[in-house]
Amino acid sequence: MFELFRSMMKEEWRMHSAFFGDRGFALFPAVIAAASMLLSLSMIIFWRIISQTDVLLGIHYLLLFMGSMVGGFGLLGREVMNRRFGQASLLAYSSRTLPISERTIFANFIVKDVIYYFFLYVLPFTVGFVAGAIIIDMHYSFFLLLLTLFFSFCIGLSFVFLLSTIYANLGKKALFLLLLIPVLFLIFFQGLEFDVFYRLPSFVLYTEPSLKVLITCIVLVLVPSIISLIFLKVDYPQSQKHYRNRFSEISDKLDFYGYSHFMTKDYLDFSRSEGGAGKIVFSFLVPVLLVWLFLPQLLKAVPGLDTLVVFTVVVGMMASSMYNWLVEFDMFSSYSFLPLTVADVLRSKLNSYSLLNVFPFLVVVAATIYAGRLIDIVHIILLFVAVSMYVVSVTVYLTGLNTTFSLYNAGTFASYVLAIGPVVMGMIFLAQLHFHLVLLSVLLIPVSLFVLKRSFVKWD
Amino acid sequence: MITVKNLSKNFGDTKAVDAVDLEVKKGELFGLLGPNGSGKTTMIKMLTGQIKPTEGEVSVLGVDVLANPLRVKELTGIIPEQETPPSFLTAEEYLHFVAKIRKLEAFEDKCEWWFTYLDFAGQKDILCKDLSRGTRQKLMLAQAFLHEPELVIIDEPLINLDPLMQRKVKDYLRDYVSKGGTVFISTHILEIAREICSSMGIIYKGKLVFSGNMDDPAIGDRPLEDFFLELVN
Ligand SMILES: Nc1ncnc2c1ncn2[C@@H]1O[C@H](COP(=O)(O)OP(=O)(O)O)[C@@H](O)[C@H]1O
Ligand SMILES: [Mg+2]
Numbered sequence: 001m002f003e004l005f006r007s008m009m010k011e012e013w014r015m016h017s018a019f020f021g022d023r024g025f026a027l028f029p030a031v032i033a034a035a036s037m038l039l040s041l042s043m044i045i046f047w048r049i050i051s052q053t054d055v056l057l058g059i060h061y062l063l064l065f066m067g068s069m070v071g072g073f074g075l076l077g078r079e080v081m082n083r084r085f086g087q088a089s090l091l092a093y094s095s096r097t098l099p100i101s102e103r104t105i106f107a108n109f110i111v112k113d114v115i116y117y118f119f120l121y122v123l124p125f126t127v128g129f130v131a132g133a134i135i136i137d138m139h140y141s142f143f144l145l146l147l148t149l150f151f152s153f154c155i156g157l158s159f160v161f162l163l164s165t166i167y168a169n170l171g172k173k174a175l176f177l178l179l180l181i182p183v184l185f186l187i188f189f190q191g192l193e194f195d196v197f198y199r200l201p202s203f204v205l206y207t208e209p210s211l212k213v214l215i216t217c218i219v220l221v222l223v224p225s226i227i228s229l230i231f232l233k234v235d236y237p238q239s240q241k242h243y244r245n246r247f248s249e250i251s252d253k254l255d256f257y258g259y260s261h262f263m264t265k266d267y268l269d270f271s272r273s274e275g276g277a278g279k280i281v282f283s284f285l286v287p288v289l290l291v292w293l294f295l296p297q298l299l300k301a302v303p304g305l306d307t308l309v310v311f312t313v314v315v316g317m318m319a320s321s322m323y324n325w326l327v328e329f330d331m332f333s334s335y336s337f338l339p340l341t342v343a344d345v346l347r348s349k350l351n352s353y354s355l356l357n358v359f360p361f362l363v364v365v366a367a368t369i370y371a372g373r374l375i376d377i378v379h380i381i382l383l384f385v386a387v388s389m390y391v392v393s394v395t396v397y398l399t400g401l402n403t404t405f406s407l408y409n410a411g412t413f414a415s416y417v418l419a420i421g422p423v424v425m426g427m428i429f430l431a432q433l434h435f436h437l438v439l440l441s442v443l444l445i446p447v448s449l450f451v452l453k454r455s456f457v458k459w460d
Numbered sequence: 461m462i463t464v465k466n467l468s469k470n471f472g473d474t475k476a477v478d479a480v481d482l483e484v485k486k487g488e489l490f491g492l493l494g495p496n497g498s499g500k501t502t503m504i505k506m507l508t509g510q511i512k513p514t515e516g517e518v519s520v521l522g523v524d525v526l527a528n529p530l531r532v533k534e535l536t537g538i539i540p541e542q543e544t545p546p547s548f549l550t551a552e553e554y555l556h557f558v559a560k561i562r563k564l565e566a567f568e569d570k571c572e573w574w575f576t577y578l579d580f581a582g583q584k585d586i587l588c589k590d591l592s593r594g595t596r597q598k599l600m601l602a603q604a605f606l607h608e609p610e611l612v613i614i615d616e617p618l619i620n621l622d623p624l625m626q627r628k629v630k631d632y633l634r635d636y637v638s639k640g641g642t643v644f645i646s647t648h649i650l651e652i653a654r655e656i657c658s659s660m661g662i663i664y665k666g667k668l669v670f671s672g673n674m675d676d677p678a679i680g681d682r683p684l685e686d687f688f689l690e691l692v693n
Contacts, residue, residue: 243586246553265549265557329548333542339533
């Protein structure tokens with residue numbers, strides 16, 4: 001049993017370090033620590049407008065989010081792993097060949113994730129944050145914060161595991177219904193008191209520690225995980241489903257694009273893979289909706305900031321995550337024997353990316369109309385297009401076709417943050433000075449095109 | 461067709477291919493033989509511009525592979541060792557996809573012919589990721605010949621195929637050559653060479669220890685295995 005656990009740990013480490021390089025990967029926690037230290041140091045500027053409590057609240061939600069991302073990777077990313085490493089090579093699938101039950105393996109798998117990411121994210125984050133605070137003479141209780149942030153992380157992880165189990169047992173429809181309930185609820189109670197967000201148990205455990213809250217946290221972590229384990233269902237893709245040939249039909253429709261056959265392939269990959277086209281709803285529209293709901297509340301802390309501008313910038317950045325989906329399905333080795341260059345494949349992905357941008361584009365337009373700011377539509381659209389293009393060009397330049405994995409490399413990740421952070425902050429700041437300065441974002445477009453051009457050369 | 465001069469590839473300290481000179485002429489069915497790990501795959505990857513040599517020159521169909529790998533991939537059909545057709549296309553869709561990349565027209569019938577010839581029409585509407593290894597190999601064979609190239613380069617052509625299919629593939633290769641095509645295969649099964657090849661090269665630990673026609677007097681009538689052991693010792 002312990003042997004299995006140890007091998008899984010090793011496997012995880014090797015898998016990561018094989019992709020990011022040993023050193024790059026070992027430095028990743030250091031980058032996390034540096035980022036959280038900067039975050040807490042920045043309080044020296046922002047302390048007038050954001051209270052210490054709100055910062056604490058923010059980081060507890062951040063870790064909750066990280067936990068659900070890790071869990072979500074388990075849910076949506078399993079397939080990616082299979083494709084890259086072959087199912088047989090992952091220990092998680094060894095119940096087919098070894099006398100161990102699936103339940104044991106998955107229990108190990110979850111515990112491994114928790115411990116592994118504790119050292120990768122939670123610990124360095126806390127260390128950096130507390131260290132930064134000490135420098136500017138603010139004090140947090142390190143061990144308590146470590147514990148409560150860890151709880152935040154585990155609650156996120158555990159709930160996403162539960163969602164994945166519901167999905168595996170009841171299918172897409174049940175999952176969407178389940179996700180829709182809180183979303184509808186939030187929309188319905190738009191006047192919702194912000195106080196609700198202060199009731200996150202892991203956060204309360206820090207501000208007002210008590211046995212009752214501690215138990216609540218433990219229950220929130222254990223119950224969903226245990227339910228997931230009880231109803232665990234592992235699908236081995238043995239079924240050979242038959243599909244109608246839709247290739248020519250779709251690619252003929254897209255013929256006006258230079259890369260219609262690639263776009264058709266992207267579309268088919270996307271809609272036939274686990275989660276289907278519902279992934280757009282699950283990993284794009286739902287988060288966008290949440291941002292839409294939370295942002296005005298969060299921005300109350302920073303008076304005078306233009307919510308619509310910030311929202312547009314955030315959506316532009318989130319849009320670039322669709323590029324990750326697109327490249328997830330491909331390795332260049334599956335094209336290396338065909339008359340194609342890496343640049344061809346990158347270009348085709350960017351074509352699909354522009355087409356997918358219709359969704360965030362509509363979201364931004366809808367938000368502008370909803371905010372009663374139709375007058376500003378040109379500014380907002382320009383801002384959206386510029387940010388989306390710029391972020392994706394940086395992503396392409398830094399990571400090429402290997403986005404998900406490369407961003408775990410400390411150096412790459414740091415360059416990514418440095419290339420994007422200041423630009424995005426700058427745009428928001430300019431909008432603050434004078435709304436018309438948003439039009440300056442047009443400058444990002446030639447910059448992006450230049451970066452893309454360099455990327456094609458770099459990756460060939 | 462293929463001219464290789466002083467070609468070497470090092471991976472760190474390993475000399476995967478070591479100063480190989482080789483010439484393959486039009487109309488040959490050339491077999492590159494050697495045990496596992498002797499450098500066959502590395503050799504093929506350099507011939508097809510998938511990796512850059514450490515040293516030496518390669519020209520394929522008169523094209524300098526180093527200078528213009530894309531052109532070489534256009535002109536030849538290639539089957540790599542590890543077949544990885546994209547996961548979420550069906551077998552048939554994959555062939556159509558390749559046909560589009562190669563800018564072919566009226567390819568449907570040709571695809572159909574391959575499904576029938578290699579007897580996998582029943583699997584053509586199944587996603588590549590769910591296909592068995594053998595079926596994937598059939599698909600890779602079809603994709604390499606789709607544009608009827610002058611030269612086809614195949615790493616281990618018969619791998620994962622049952623004896624009946626092996627027979628069919630061998631027949632097809634022989635037929636292809638008799639119609640004026642040129643085929644370059646690698647294999648670790650020595651006897652395949654005697655069955656179908658017109659000439660061969662034997663590679664061992666990165667060095668080409670023999671190259672010549674199958675009727676070369678040095679080989680004689682003995683099993684190729686004996687000939688190989690004599691060369692190596
Ligand atoms: N990418 C690589 N990195 C390091 N060593 C490699 C790599 N590819 C092949 N090798 C080594 O080169 C030698 C030849 O390998 P290969 O060409 O695959 O042989 P074959 O195809 O004849 O079995 C082996 O010793 C192998 O371990
Ligand atoms: Mg090989």
